[in-house]
Amino acid sequence: GESVGLHLPTLSVQEGDNSIINCAYSNSASDYFIWYKQESGKGPQFIIDIRSNMDKRQGQRVTVLLNKTVKHLSLQIAATQPGDSAVYFCAENSKKSSGDKLTFGTGTRLAVRP
């Protein structure tokens, strides 16, 4: 069935290093993807998005890469900081007969070592 998943449930990185969080999606008709950050006890917070007509988009310290050939999405965080510690979700906008729906992955926990 249609699903959004993550390759790694937890990722531990040294402060200052770059982080890469991966996500696989299965619906080739999805045309919009979003990365969210969720800190403990809080709601998901929008980080960055990308449409299927792009393969890369950059924000402040974050870059999202989209590879439609292999249906893979990644979030790169440059110079990871302690404040980046959180769970990161990818979401895809699935085109369904009932309308557009966001489907969320289960999340990857990013732990930043001082």
Added chain:
Amino acid sequence: NAGVTQTPKFQVLKTGQSMTLQCAQDMNHNSMYWYRQDPGMGLRLIYYSASEGTTDKGEVPNGYNVSRLNKREFSLRLESAAPSQTSVYFCASSVGPELTQYFGPGTRLLVL
């Protein structure tokens, strides 16, 4: 702007009790959503409202009802709470159904 607000933050219910979770947004968004989040699972859509005056079932609607009171407010009601409804509930809103959703802080519900 406060964004998306939810009340209450925490609630403990006994099996069979009823309650309403409140959600409001001040971003003039058309679409609003209710999700539940359980350990080890992604956010699951309970109900959504693509625009004022419409509501539709999501992935897990059983045991819940919703009301889109006006453009700003979207409430979720549990008529007879069950332990399986213990979860964290998030409300979200977006300009339109195909666009980025913005989330509230969540309501943590425990049903005994």
